[in-house]
Amino acid sequence: MTEPLFDRLCLIGAGLIGGSIARRNREGHALAREVIVTANSQATRDRVRELGFADRVEDDIAAAVRDADCVILCVPVGVYAQVMAKIAPHLKPGAILTDVGSTKGSVIRDLTPLLPAGVHLVPAHPMAGTEYSGPDSGFPTLFEGRYVIVTPTEGTDPAAVEKVRELWRRCGSMIESMDPVTHDKVVAIVSHLPHLIAFTICGTADDLSEETRESVLKFAASGFRDFTRIAGSDVNMWRDVFLNNREAVLEMLARFTEDAQAFGRAIRWGEAGFIEDRIKRGRKIRHSLIERKQA
Amino acid sequence: MTEPLFDRLCLIGAGLIGGSIARRNREGHALAREVIVTANSQATRDRVRELGFADRVEDDIAAAVRDADCVILCVPVGVYAQVMAKIAPHLKPGAILTDVGSTKGSVIRDLTPLLPAGVHLVPAHPMAGTEYSGPDSGFPTLFEGRYVIVTPTEGTDPAAVEKVRELWRRCGSMIESMDPVTHDKVVAIVSHLPHLIAFTICGTADDLSEETRESVLKFAASGFRDFTRIAGSDVNMWRDVFLNNREAVLEMLARFTEDAQAFGRAIRWGEAGFIEDRIKRGRKIRHSLIERKQA
Ligand SMILES: NC(=O)c1ccc[n+]([C@@H]2O[C@H](COP(=O)([O-])OP(=O)(O)OC[C@H]3O[C@@H](n4cnc5c(N)ncnc54)[C@H](OP(=O)(O)O)[C@@H]3O)[C@@H](O)[C@H]2O)c1
Ligand SMILES: NC(=O)c1ccc[n+]([C@@H]2O[C@H](COP(=O)([O-])OP(=O)(O)OC[C@H]3O[C@@H](n4cnc5c(N)ncnc54)[C@H](OP(=O)(O)O)[C@@H]3O)[C@@H](O)[C@H]2O)c1
Known part of the structure; x- marks a missing residue:
């Protein structure tokens, strides 16, 4: 023993x-x-x-x-x-x-x-x-x-x-x-920001007109489902996480928001090449994760 | 037969x-x-x-x-x-x-x-x-x-x-x-915006400094993993979806961005009540989905 x-x-x-x-x-x-x-x-x-x-x-x-x-x-x-x-x-x-x-x-x-x-x-x-x-x-x-x-x-x-x-x-x-600073940045992007996004998009959907919201719940495709799985988590724990990793979460949110805005701009102006590039990068990270057996 | x-x-x-x-x-x-x-x-x-x-x-x-x-x-x-x-x-x-x-x-x-x-x-x-x-x-x-x-x-x-x-x-x-207009709005929020976000956050992570990126791949917690699962999808199909549902995707992205910014602002100013409210709404939608056996 x-x-x-x-x-x-x-x-x-x-x-x-x-x-x-x-x-x-x-x-x-x-x-x-x-x-x-x-x-x-x-x-x-x-x-x-x-x-x-x-x-x-x-x-x-x-x-x-x-x-x-x-x-x-x-x-x-x-x-x-x-x-x-x-x-x-x-x-x-x-x-x-x-x-x-x-x-x-x-x-x-x-x-x-x-x-x-x-x-x-x-x-x-x-x-x-x-x-x-x-x-x-x-x-x-x-x-x-x-x-x-x-x-x-x-x-x-x-x-x-x-x-x-x-x-x-x-x-x-x-x-x-x-070191604690690196730790806080890493978890901000791999965990805290994804949770912030998941909580947010549920609220965004909830604010839609009555009719659209009904359909959203009915047709929640896999995309939205994955988000709500994350969004099921504990209120006190997550409130404290956001308030206590403020700097890193705000930095990652700012970076992400800039990138999402750039994506939106590319959609508005029909920039197919830019959009393809973003999708390809997503697939690349996806593949790195699979190689590392994390996905 | x-x-x-x-x-x-x-x-x-x-x-x-x-x-x-x-x-x-x-x-x-x-x-x-x-x-x-x-x-x-x-x-x-x-x-x-x-x-x-x-x-x-x-x-x-x-x-x-x-x-x-x-x-x-x-x-x-x-x-x-x-x-x-x-x-x-x-x-x-x-x-x-x-x-x-x-x-x-x-x-x-x-x-x-x-x-x-x-x-x-x-x-x-x-x-x-x-x-x-x-x-x-x-x-x-x-x-x-x-x-x-x-x-x-x-x-x-x-x-x-x-x-x-x-x-x-x-x-x-x-x-x-x-009707086609309602369809396009519903899929914009349940599917197209989640994919846009997933593609984007992979790029945001990929742009981090060499050292942080290495750790991101290593520690990709479940939050990030769910996102990259979505991000594995076909380039041509998704490029075309974004370009051909432009109005609805941009509308949902704008709503979501406002909401994410408000969340970030609450973090910056330590508004615990606002953050708790957002988390609770996420859980509420989550529960509606479970009741509908979609989650
Ligand atoms: N859940 C996750 O996914 C996860 C992953 C990694 C790390 N963590 C971290 O692990 C920690 C705990 O999370 P958890 O998921 O185990 O939370 P949990 O299930 O909500 O449990 C929290 C525990 O803390 C106790 N507690 C709260 N305030 C207290 C106080 N002032 N004095 C003494 N006890 C107190 C609670 O007691 P009562 O039940 O009596 O309120 C409860 O037993 C958090 O710091 C979280 O960030 C969580
Ligand atoms: N995948 C999903 O999750 C999903 C879900 C619901 C709806 N949809 C929709 O279903 C449609 C097809 O998607 P998919 O996933 O089946 O795509 P896919 O697996 O990439 O297949 C697309 C097919 O279209 C053919 N094609 C492309 N351009 C063509 C052209 N100019 N003339 C004739 N054939 C052409 C391709 O031929 P080659 O192989 O020779 O290029 C291929 O056989 C899309 O409109 C998509 O929005 C997809």
């Missing part, structure tokens, strides 16, 4: 991501000898008790982190600062503080000021998810075969970084390192 | 759509006693002969249509006018001329001026497709359970319209009627 990586692992937040990490440990992947879970509401904590995927559920967040060797924030990135204010005084010296947030610059901004001496901060982001959320939505194989991006800051203890990498290896993931 | 609907059915174009109609007949769905196929290039015509899904392959387009009771244009909408110029003098009196083009206003614009007296024009659009094209890509079940929108013009012989509806019923489709 593999030795558990941590003695006590504390998960703050028991939704899709936190619930999946806890279930991974339950299935014998030796993340920790004991997994302690807490969440914001009594309802969620009670549900976690019912589901039984944690060894211990704590109503008090200070008690939850007190003896933990590793604490993972699994909450929307917008509440990191307030959660940190509550836990910082109770973190054990030598403990590792890590997270799963979809943005990394804001996470470092919000956690670093209150970080106690001797606690190791190792931000991370598992590139895995579904459109579901809450304590019932997690499952132990969520992270298998998916990338986890670790964004350690300079001077972080290499042993702590290695432990976080090993945690994700035991979850079945491939691990990459990146 | 069902009586064949037509004696001689001529398909101009033997790609995804034409090839699927021909194969549907081969599988015993009684579209016609004889299916005659032609295409632009010698290579495609030879390939159709090899594949054997047509009863007769004609190199000469005039010969192909000459004795047909029904002719279906299965070519990109940008070549309708030139194809019509070639076939109009050879269409049999009483014949039905129909099509499968993704735009309907442009089709009526391009076909009506040369329509011989006594030939019945019944434009139609099967809302079915894949990202593949060419003579090898078709299959007989492509249209099963999918909508076909028929856009007859005023004064069209009801018997001719009914025959086209029956043809698509035999292909397994559900049939709806719509």
Whole structure:
């Protein structure tokens, strides 16, 4: 049997991501000898008790982190600062503080000021998810075969970084390192902007005249269907992502808007060559993805 | 055994759509006693002969249509006018001329001026497709359970319209009627704009700095993956769709761009309520689609 990586692992937040990490440990992947879970509401904590995927559920967040060797924030990135204010005084010296947030610059901004001496901060982001959320939505194989991006800051203890990498290896993931600025730009274009677009186009359709909207729902071809699949995601999480990756999302939106306007202009003026070029570039990226087995 | 609907059915174009109609007949769905196929290039015509899904392959387009009771244009909408110029003098009196083009206003614009007296024009659009094209890509079940929108013009012989509806019923489709203007708006938002966006965002990603682009390909999360699936489609077909549904696509692009800009502005100014509202609307449309079993 593999030795558990941590003695006590504390998960703050028991939704899709936190619930999946806890279930991974339950299935014998030796993340920790004991997994302690807490969440914001009594309802969620009670549900976690019912589901039984944690060894211990704590109503008090200070008690939850007190003896933990590793604490993972699994909450929307917008509440990191307030959660940190509550836990910082109770973190054990030598403990590792890590997270799963979809943005990394804001996470470092919000956690670093209150970080106690001797606690190791190792931000991370598992590139895995579904459109579901809450304590019932997690499952132990969520992270298998998916990338986890670790964004350690300079001077972080290499042993702590290695432990976080090993945690994700035991979850079945491939691990990459990146600086937080690059991370935020990459996720802005591969994930945040596509979600912004999907949310937007649903609203655009919803604003059409009654008659057209009825037909839109009826004839939603595959194009629109794929967009709405993305648009099914959690409100709080996505609001926080947009607000906490502002610079990168706005940069990518501006670039995209310029490009879409140029496409529109080419349609208006009948510039067939320009349109063909755009379509061909789309196919080219598509083919690169297929070669990389990502599509 | 069902009586064949037509004696001689001529398909101009033997790609995804034409090839699927021909194969549907081969599988015993009684579209016609004889299916005659032609295409632009010698290579495609030879390939159709090899594949054997047509009863007769004609190199000469005039010969192909000459004795047909029904002719279906299965070519990109940008070549309708030139194809019509070639076939109009050879269409049999009483014949039905129909099509499968993704735009309907442009089709009526391009076909009506040369329509011989006594030939019945019944434009139609099967809302079915894949990202593949060419003579090898078709299959007989492509249209099963999918909508076909028929856009007859005023004064069209009801018997001719009914025959086209029956043809698509035999292909397994559900049939709806719509005026061409509404059709063009609906497909602009459910299909053409999503494709424009998908083609564009691939280009936007491709223009990023070398380093970011590498990571984009590596970490393409599901959001981006769905977009590139759409972006895999045929160049000529899509160029023609954009150029021939110009007004509706530009209108939908303008509406969408305004909405995306408003979303960006809310991010810039931290307007959480606005962002939440947009996300909720996306989820609402998503749920309507699920209730309609379209998602
Ligand atoms: N879902 C994805 O696709 C995905 C992918 C990668 C990364 N992420 C990141 O993972 C994190 C969690 O996402 P998720 O999908 O697991 O969300 P989720 O299913 O909505 O779960 C969020 C959890 O955080 C808890 N929480 C919220 N505010 C809290 C507070 N102030 N104190 C303590 N607990 C609090 C919630 O408790 P209650 O239930 O009591 O409110 C809930 O248990 C986010 O930062 C997100 O960006 C998500
Ligand atoms: N694919 C979809 O998702 C989809 C869905 C609904 C409707 N449609 C519509 O269906 C039509 C056909 O699309 P498709 O996907 O079947 O395209 P495709 O697979 O590319 O096939 C197009 C066919 O048209 C032929 N063709 C092109 N120009 C011609 C000309 N001047 N004269 C005679 N034949 C010509 C081509 O012959 P060669 O091979 O010799 O060039 C080819 O056989 C388009 O109007 C499209 O808008 C497509």
